[in-house]
Amino acid sequence: MTEMIEVPDAEGDWEPATEFPASRRNPARQASMFQSATWPLSSLALLAVDLEAVARRLKLTLESSWDGRGNVRAAFFVLDGTDFVVTHHEGDAPGTHVWTRKGGPVDPVARAGSLLAALGVGPEAVSYSIWGVGTDLRHVPAAWGRGRGKPTRSHQDLWANFRRSPELFVGRVSFGAVVAFLNGYDIASDKALLDGFREWLAAKLGYGENLVYWVLAKKLIFPDGRPEEPWSPEAEQHAVAGLIDLIDEYFESLASNPEVRPETV
Known part of the structure; x- marks a missing residue:
């Protein structure tokens, strides 16, 4: 059996994760199971720490x-802009299973690093x-075959809502308006949304490392050449849908293979 790792107690000035004062010190923000039940989950890691100690x-x-x-x-809680769930099933061997919400900009290694840092433990x-x-690494943890569900406001939450109803965020939906919103959010979130996306697009095209992501995206969305401006409503709709699909594809590639994230400059 894996040797369990000791987790330090909470810092003295941390408030409960279920409370939301104006000035927060606790890095975790908790959502209830009821709030979180509709979200699908992806398995992330099994930690050799006790669930009670994590809590x-x-x-x-x-x-x-x-x-x-x-x-x-x-x-269910949000930490460093990512939805996390920590679980333990009755009868399982000691340890804490860690899950993240499916979809959105999730780099598994980086997310796990944020959680370990908050817990005050290392990669061991x-x-x-x-x-x-x-x-x-002898076998996949048994709990990962079990039913799942999921939670609160995060970068993933933002992306899920935006891709479903971009008009709620930009008003009149156009390619330019969507790009402007995504750029603003990416800057405000310290590149949490689109970090590596430009490099991934350039690799997908096979050229264009010196171009901005929206120019690269247009080349993929309109492989036979962009329509003349001003674009028709149909062209705008096609471009917006194409950009969202490309971002989704990038997020899926990150989730399935974190090493796919290109080096950024």
Whole structure:
């Protein structure tokens, strides 16, 4: 059995993760199971730490529920702009399973690093991970075959809402308006949304490393050449849908293979 790692207690001035004062010190912000039940999850890692210790450190409130394979205790929370869930099923070996919300800009290694830092433990606490690093890689944790569900406001939440209803964010939907919104959000979030996207597009095209991402995207969206300006409503709609599809494809490539993120300059 993997040796369990000790997690330090919460910092003295951290408030409970369920409270939202104007000035927050606790890095975790918790959502309830009820709030989070509709979101699909992706497995991230199995940590050799006790779930109670994780909850104590981040001042989370553990909730009890069940799925197709038994009783489960869990906490849903946002940390460093990412939706996390930590769980432990009754009868499982000691340890904490970590999940993230599917979709959106998730780099598994970076997200796991944020969580480990908040917990005050090092990479030795990772028993198993989807990127193939850990102290016990003999088999996939059994809990990862169990039912899933998920939670609160994050970069992933923003992207899910934006891709579904861009008109709620930009008013009249056009390619230029969408690019302007994404650029503004990316700057405000310290490149949390589109970091590496330009380089990925250039690699997909095979050229254009010196071009901005929206120019590269147009070349992929209109392979036979851009329509003359001003664009028709149909061309605008096609361009917006194409850009959203490209960003989704980039996020999927990150989630399935974090090493695909190109080096940025």
